[in-house]
Amino acid sequence: MPFNFVTEKVDVHVAGRVATVKMNRPEALNALDKEMIKGLVSRLKEISVSDDIDIVVLAGTEKAFSAGGDIKAMLSLKDEYEFLSIMDCINELIITLHSLPKITISAISGPAAGLGFSIALATDHIIADRNAKFAMNFIGIGLIPDGGAHFFLAKSIGERKAKQLIWEGKTMSSEEALGKGLVHEVADDLDSALKDRIACYLQKPIQAMIKTKKIFAEVNRPHLLKVLELEKYAQRKMRETEDHQEGIRAFTEKRKPRFVGR
Incomplete structure (x- = not known):
């Protein structure tokens, strides 16, 4: 198949009507750097024009879906x-994924944190291994969520709960995330649950499902684009704050940050 290939950071495998897009930086817990983000965009755009693919599975490696943006970078x-430029790449990834004319499933094991969590929220269905962990933890380094998280969280749990989740920045278990309405399934055997979900979708009139997705995506596109643009420039401002600099120092020194509100 034309989409079967392996690169250093993004792998794609096609089996029948299903494409699996795998983030592949296991040594960095699949932290998202610019190269990986651009690779994901490129592969998803190639898949989007294939009439042979109906379902896209977004996955990480065994120990992590994605630990978020690459802090070292x-x-x-x-x-x-x-x-x-990096923020533009992130925004392009989110728009591409959200509007992809396929049914998208995130299969999550290990951490899905920060931008990694945002990317999962951009897909249609999230299946989590029982031992997976979720965190919208930008606040820990004095930043705001990006990757459209403000949009997706407000859509999923409402604005008031979204604000609290963002401000707390705590790590959640799969069961906690399920209880909050942030994931759709928690599985003891992720591979088995994923196969069952795919089989279920493939037995449905999937083009009708995709058409419904496209209608919602088109209606929501202006709002999502606005949120992404606001996140981009707000994040630039946050990078200039004393609290962000302290958050980064604390992260690298492996200690609790001492924020001052500036």
């Missing part, structure tokens, strides 16, 4: 334009 960023 962030530390090396000195150029504001490079930062904005």
Whole structure:
């Protein structure tokens, strides 16, 4: 099949009507750097024009879905334009994934944190291994969520609960995330649950399902684009704060940050 290939950071395998897109930086818990983000965008766009694929599974490796944005890469960023370029790549990934004319499933084991969690929320269905962990933990380094998290969380749990979840930034178990309405399934055997979900979808009139998705995506596109743009420029401002600098220092020094509200 034309989409079967393996790169250093993104693998794609096609089996019948299902494409599996795998983030593959296990040594970094699949932290998302610019190269991986651009790779995901490129692969998803290729898949989007295939009439042979109806379902896309987004997955990580055995120990992690994605630990979020690559903080080490962030530390090396000195150029504001490079930062904005990365934010543009993130926004393109989210729009591409959200509007993909396929049914999308996130299969999550290990952590789905920060941007990794945002990406999962952009898919249609989330299946989590019972031992998976979820965290919208940008607040821990003095940043705001990006990747459209404000949009997806408000849609999933409402604005008031979304604010509390963002401000707390705590790590949740799969069961906690399920109870909050942030994931759809928790499984003892992730592979088995994923196979069952795919089989269920493939027995349905899936083109009708995709058409419904496309209608919702088109209706919500202006709102999502606005949120992504607001996140982009707000995140740039947050990077200039004392609290963000302290959050990064505390992260690298493996200690609790001492924020001052500036």
